[in-house]
Amino acid sequence: MRRRRIHRKAQDIAPDEIFADSSNVSKFDTDRFEGRMELPLTRRRLFGVGAVLLAFAVFYLARAWDLQIKNGASYADRSQRNQISRTVLFADRGVIVDRIGRQLAWNVPFIARSVVSDNVSASSTYGNTDTNETEDIILSERKYTDYRGIANVVGYAKPPAQDSRGTFFREESVGVDGVEAAYNERLSGTNGATLAETDARGKIVSQGVQEPANSGATMMLSIDASVSQGLYDAIAKRADGSHFIGGAGVVMDVQTGEVIAMVSYPEFPLQVMADGTNTRVINNLLADKRQLFLDRASSGLYTPGSIVKPIVALGALTEGVVNENTQILSTGSISVKNPYDPAHPSVFKDWRAHGWVDVRDAIRVSSDVYFYEVGGGYGAQKGIGIDNIDKYLRMFGLGSTTGLEGFSEAVGTIPTPEWKEKVFKGDQWRVGDTYHTAIGQYGVQVTPLQMARSIAAIANGGTLLTPTLFASSTPSGTPVPISQRNLQIVREGMRMCVDNAGTAAALNVGFVDVAGKTGTAQLGSHNQFMNSWVVGFFPYEHPRYSFALVLEKAPAGTLLGSPMAMLDFLSWMRDNAPEYLK
Numbered sequence: 125m126r127r128r129r130i131h132r133k134a135q136d137i138a139p140d141e142i143f144a145d146s147s148n149v150s151k152f153d154t155d156r157f158e159g160r161m162e163l164p165l166t167r168r169r170l171f172g173v174g175a176v177l178l179a180f181a182v183f184y185l186a187r188a189w190d191l192q193i194k195n196g197a198s199y200a201d202r203s204q205r206n207q208i209s210r211t212v213l214f215a216d217r218g219v220i221v222d223r224i225g226r227q228l229a230w231n232v233p234f235i236a237r238s239v240v241s242d243n244v245s246a247s248s249t250y251g252n253t254d255t256n257e258t259e260d261i262i263l264s265e266r267k268y269t270d271y272r273g274i275a276n277v278v279g280y281a282k283p284p285a286q287d288s289r290g291t292f293f294r295e296e297s298v299g300v301d302g303v304e305a306a307y308n309e310r311l312s313g314t315n316g317a318t319l320a321e322t323d324a325r326g327k328i329v330s331q332g333v334q335e336p337a338n339s340g341a342t343m344m345l346s347i348d349a350s351v352s353q354g355l356y357d358a359i360a361k362r363a364d365g366s367h368f369i370g371g372a373g374v375v376m377d378v379q380t381g382e383v384i385a386m387v388s389y390p391e392f393p394l395q396v397m398a399d400g401t402n403t404r405v406i407n408n409l410l411a412d413k414r415q416l417f418l419d420r421a422s423s424g425l426y427t428p429g430s431i432v433k434p435i436v437a438l439g440a441l442t443e444g445v446v447n448e449n450t451q452i453l454s455t456g457s458i459s460v461k462n463p464y465d466p467a468h469p470s471v472f473k474d475w476r477a478h479g480w481v482d483v484r485d486a487i488r489v490s491s492d493v494y495f496y497e498v499g500g501g502y503g504a505q506k507g508i509g510i511d512n513i514d515k516y517l518r519m520f521g522l523g524s525t526t527g528l529e530g531f532s533e534a535v536g537t538i539p540t541p542e543w544k545e546k547v548f549k550g551d552q553w554r555v556g557d558t559y560h561t562a563i564g565q566y567g568v569q570v571t572p573l574q575m576a577r578s579i580a581a582i583a584n585g586g587t588l589l590t591p592t593l594f595a596s597s598t599p600s601g602t603p604v605p606i607s608q609r610n611l612q613i614v615r616e617g618m619r620m621c622v623d624n625a626g627t628a629a630a631l632n633v634g635f636v637d638v639a640g641k642t643g644t645a646q647l648g649s650h651n652q653f654m655n656s657w658v659v660g661f662f663p664y665e666h667p668r669y670s671f672a673l674v675l676e677k678a679p680a681g682t683l684l685g686s687p688m689a690m691l692d693f694l695s696w697m698r699d700n701a702p703e704y705l706k
Contacts, residue, residue, distance in 0.1 A: 209319070209320055209321075210317050210318070210319055211317060211318045211320065212292065212295050212315055212316075212317055213262075213315060213316035213317055213318060213334070213335070213336070213337040214262065214263050214264060214284060214295070214315055214337060215312065215313030215314055215315050215316070215337040215338055215339055215340060216231050216264045216313060216337075216339040216340065217229075217231055217264060217266060217281060217297050217311050217312060217313065217339075217340045218310065218311035218312075218313065218339065218340030218341045218342050218343055219231070219342045219343075220278060220303060220304075220311070220342075220343050220345065221342065221343070221344050221345070222344075222345055222347050222348055222349040223344065223345060223346055223347060223348050223382075223384075223595040224348060224349070224350075225344070226269070226271075226349050226350075227269060228268065228269045228271070228274060228278050228345070228347075228349060229266060229267070229268050229269070229278055229280075229281075229304065230266075230267055231264035231265065231266060231267065232264065232265045232267050233262055233263070233264055233265070234262075234263055234264075234265050235262060235263075263283065263284065265283065266280070266281050266283060266297065266398050267395070267398075268280065268394035268395050268398060269349065269394075270395075271349040271350070271352065271353050272352075272353045272356045272357065272391070273349075273352035273353045273354075273355060273356025273357075273385065273387035273389075273391070274347060274349055274352050274353075274387070274394075275302070275388075275391040275392050275393070275394050276301065276302055276386075276387075276388045276391060276417075276419040276421070276422075277302050277303060277345070277347055277352075277386055277593065278302045278303055278304065278394065279299060279300060279301030279302020279303055279304035279305050279306075279394075280299075280300055280301060280302070280304055280394050280397045280398040281297045281298060281299045281300060281304045281308070281311075281398065282297060282298045282300060282398070282400065283297050283398075284296060284297060295315055296312055296315065297312060299311065300397070301417070302419075302531075303343065303345065303530070303593065305530075306529070306530025306531055307343060307530060310340060310341045310343070311340040311341065311343065312340050313337065313338050313339045313340035313341075314337065314338040315337050316334065316335040316336045316337035316338070317334070317335045318334045318335075319334075343594075344594070344595045344596075345593050345594065345595060346377075346382035346383050346384065346592060346593050346594055346595045346597070347383065347384065347385065347386070347593065348384050348385065348701070350700065350701060351375065351384055351385045351697070351701055351704065352384075352385040352386070352387050354385075354693060354696040354697065354700060354701070355373045355375065355385045355387050355673075355693050356373075356387040356389060356391075357696070358373075358689045358690070358692040358693040358696060359371040359372070359373055359387065359389045359673065359675070359689050359693075360389050360390070361689070361692060362675060362684065362685070362686070362688055362689035362692065363389060363675055363676075363689075365684065366675070366678055366682050366683075366684050366685060367678050367679060367682070368656070368675040368676055368677060368678040368682075368685075369414055369676055369677045369678075370388075370389055370390060370414055370415070370420060370675075370676045370677075371388075371389045371420070371673070371674055371675040371676055371686075371689070372387060372388045372389065372420035372421040372424055372572045372673070372674055372676075373385065373386075373387050373421070373572065373671065373672065373673040373674075373689075373693075374386050374387075374421050374572045374573050374575075374576035374671065374672050374673075375576070375669055375670070375671050376576045376577065376580055376589075376591060376669065376670050376671070377580075377668065377669060378580040378583045378584040378589070378661060378667050378668060378669060378670050379584060379599065379668065380589070380592075380597060380599045381580075381589035381590055381591050381592050381597065381599055381600065381601065382591075382592055382593075382594075382595065382597060383528075383573075383591050383592065383593055384669065384704070386421045386422070386573065386593075387421065388418065388419050388420040388421050388424070389420070390412075390414055390416050391416060392409050392416045392417055393409075396409070397409075419531075420572065420674075420676070421571070421572045421573050422526075422528060422531055422532075422533045422534070422571055422572075422573045423532065423533060423534045423571065424534070424571060424572065424674075424676070425534045425536060425537075425569040425570070425571060426569065426570060426571070426572075426645065426655050426657075426674050426676065427564065427565060427568060427569060427645035427646075427647065427655060428564040428568055428569075428570045428575065428643055428645060428657060429563070429564045429565065429643030429644050429645035429646075429655070429657060430490045430492075430563060430564055430627075430641065430642065430643040430644065430657075431564060431575060431641050431642070431643035431657045431658075431659045431672075432517060432522070432563075432564040432568065432570075432643075433486070433487060433490065433495055433563065433564070433641065434487055434579075434582060434614045434617065434618060434641055435516055435517055435519075435520050435522075435578060435582075436495055436498065436499055436508075436513060436516065436517075436562050437483050437486065437487060437495075437498070437613075437614050437617065438516060438520075438582075438606055438610055438611070438614055439508050439512055439513065439515070439516035440483070440498040440499075440507075440508055441483065441610040441613060441614075442516075442606055442607070442610055443508045443512055445498055445505070445506045445507060445508055446483060446498055448482065448483055448484070448613050449482055450482060450483070451480040451481060451482050452480070452481060452482075452486070452491075452493065452494045452497055452498070452505060453479065453480050453493075454474050454477055454478040454479060454480075454481060454491045454492075454493035454494060455477050455493075456473065456474050456476060456477035456493075457471050457472060457473040457474055457493070458471075458472050458493055458496055458497070458502055459471050459472075460472065460502075460555060460556065470556055472492070472493075472496055472556065472559050473492070474491060474492040474493045475490070475492060478491045478493070478494075481494055483613060483614075483617060484613065484616055484617040484620055485617075485620070486617070487614065487617030487618060487620070487621055487626075487641065488617055488620040488621045488624055488625075488626040488627070489626060489627065490621075490626075490627045490641075490642065490643075492563050495562045495563050496559040496562060496563070498562070499513055499558055499559060499561070499562025499563075500555050500556075500558035500559045500562060501555075507558070507562075509558065510539075510540060510541065510553065510557070510558045510561060511540075513538075513558065513561055513562055514538050514540050517538050517568075518538065519588075519604055519605075519606075520577075520578035520581055520582075520588065520604065521574055521577045521578050521581070521588050522536060522538060522568075522570050522574055522575075522578060523535065523536050523537065523538040524536070524574075526571075526573050526574055526577050526590065526591050527590040527591070528573065528590075528591050528592070528593065529592065529593075531593075533571065533573070534569075534571050536568075536569045536570045536571060536574060537567050537568060537569040538561070538567075538568060539557065539561050539566050539567035539568060540553075541553035543567065544557065544567075547567070564643060564645065565645065565646065572672045572673070572674050573591065573672070575657075575659050575672035576591075576659070576670050576671060576672040577589065577591055577670075579659045579660065579661055579670040579671075579672065580661070580670040581604055582611060582614060582615060582618075582661075583615070583639075583661035583667035583670055584667060585608060585611060586603060586604040586605075586606050586608070586611055587599075587601040587602070587603055587604065588601055588602045588603075588604050589601035615639055615664075618639035618640055618641055618660060618661075619637070619638075619639040619664050621639070621640055621641055621642070622637075622638050622639060622640050622660070623637075627641075627642040628640035628641060628642045628658060628660065628687055630687035630688055630690070630691045631658070631660065631687060631690060631691060631694065633691070633694055633695070633698075635694075635698050635705060636662050636663055636694065636698075636705040637662065637663050637664035637665060638660055638661075638662045638663075638664065638694070639660050639661055639662070639664045639667075640658055640659065640660030640661075640687075640690075641658070641659050641660060642656075642657060642658050642686070642687055643655075643656075643657035643658070643659075644656055644657070644685070645657070646680065647677060648680075651680055652679070652680050653677050653678065653679065653680055654677070654678055654679070654680045654681075654682060654685075655674055655675065655676055655677060656674070656675045656678070656682070656685025656686040656687075657672070657673070657674050657686055658671075658672075658673050658685075658686040658687045658689075658690050659671065659672045659673070660690075662694075662705065663705065663706070668704075669704060671690065673686045673689055673690050673693075674686060675689065
């Protein structure tokens with residue numbers, strides 16, 4: 125009987141029918157999920173996860189609709205208004221004081237209203253003005269002394285500027301003239317700032333880190349404000365009394381180069397220009413034909429006349445065309461043959477007949493004939509010639525700037541054949557041009573500061589100093605190759621000009637020994653105007669200060685000029701600043 129085979133259908137083994145063999149558990153690599161069972165994901169769990177994701181999606185969509193559509197404009201405005209704002213902290217501009225410590229320019233705090241834009245810095249020009257807020261800003265208003273005679277030296281500064289909405293479009297003060305402009309960077313300092321987060325109502329939510337403001341440097345000038353005022357008043361009195369249109373004066377330490385006074389008359393009112401609010405007055409100042417804003421001391425160019433004669437004398441002595449005892453006869457004029465018209469020679473006049481004069485006397489009486497001859501030569505008397513005149517005038521600082529740091533200066537002119545050919549379109553140089561140049565006429569032009577510097581070099585033994593406006597500066601200068609003996613001869617002639625019935629006899633005062641030299645320069649197409657000069661140094665025995673003073677453009681023949689102004693100034697110093705005369 126055959127057996128029937130019974131075939132059973134293969135069935136999957138249910139997970140719960142599998143039992144782990146404890147002996148094999150340790151052999152599974154659990155990091156690779158060996159020995160673990162995977163269960164199938166049920167529909168219930170799948171629907172649960174989907175429901176959660178759908179809820180999140182609905183929530184975020186609803187929130188986005190609320191933020192961007194329903195309340196989008198409102199939230200955007202709040203976001204724009206709730207921003208970081210910057211408030212400038214203005215630095216104090218540096219104080220300017222004179223050599224005694226008197227304040228010439230300083231600051232006075234005051235509160236200004238400023239627009240603070242919600243989404244930009246407080247100093248920005250731009251922003252939505254419909255949502256701007258205002259706040260108080262502390263500024264330092266610039267104040268100036270009322271001492272006269274220092275306007276062109278100190279200058280003035282414009283404060284930070286706001287537009288009509290109250291927004292600052294310039295956060296820094298800016299120097300306009302004088303020391304304020306020349307040393308603007310040192311005086312300005314560095315502004316600081318405060319950063320703050322404000323809400324839509326302008327309320328500070330949080331305060332940021334503050335950047336401190338750094339004040340500008342204090343500057344002590346070599347100027348003495350009181351002495352400057354004394355010199356200014358003396359110039360003003362004589363200019364007004366003798367109908368000069370203006371004037372200038374410089375007093376300089378011949379050992380250090382420090383400028384004690386540098387005044388220009390007339391001058392502008394510092395505080396009016398600094399405030400800048402009185403436009404009517406400012407327009408009148410700008411329109412004044414006397415040029416109130418010209419610094420006549422450093423930038424005014426003037427024909428010097430006879431004040432250059434001490435320098436020409438040094439050239440003649442150094443070149444050996446004369447010695448200290450050589451005498452030249454002045455009969456009142458010299459005549460030079462005119463090659464174009466022999467019947468009519470060219471006559472070069474002295475201002476009077478002086479007789480026989482040596483170099484000291486020639487300086488004392490200011491003999492034109494003497495300097496015609498030693499300058500250009502005449503008969504048997506040799507002259508140094510125009511090239512050497514140019515050389516020695518430049519050696520003593522004429523025809524170039526003085527090097528006063530930070531200030532613009534006029535260069536001036538020393539006529540030469542090359543200069544004449546250029547200016548007069550090929551016209552040749554003649555001996556008469558040399559004669560006129562030797563006495564400081566023709567095309568010679570100098571500044572009062574240049575003359576004070578050149579006289580200082582004669583007084584101090586031959587050092588051409590660089591002038592400075594800073595107190596206690598280290599002297600800087602260039603030696604002039606002139607012998608001490610020749611310098612002494614010229615100094616003696618300048619002293620004789622004051623104490624021996626010379627042209628500067630007005631300065632023969634009893635309280636200080638002065639050495640000086642005067643000059644009268646003719647102006648105008650018919651010599652109808654004149655400039656009046658006086659230069660010199662004091663005390664004579666131990667020179668300490670040089671001076672140069674010019675009064676500008678009065679009618680020809682005016683008798684009371686610069687020497688009288690200098691006399692008034694010396695008298696003022698005797699009564700108010702005697703320490704400078706010792």
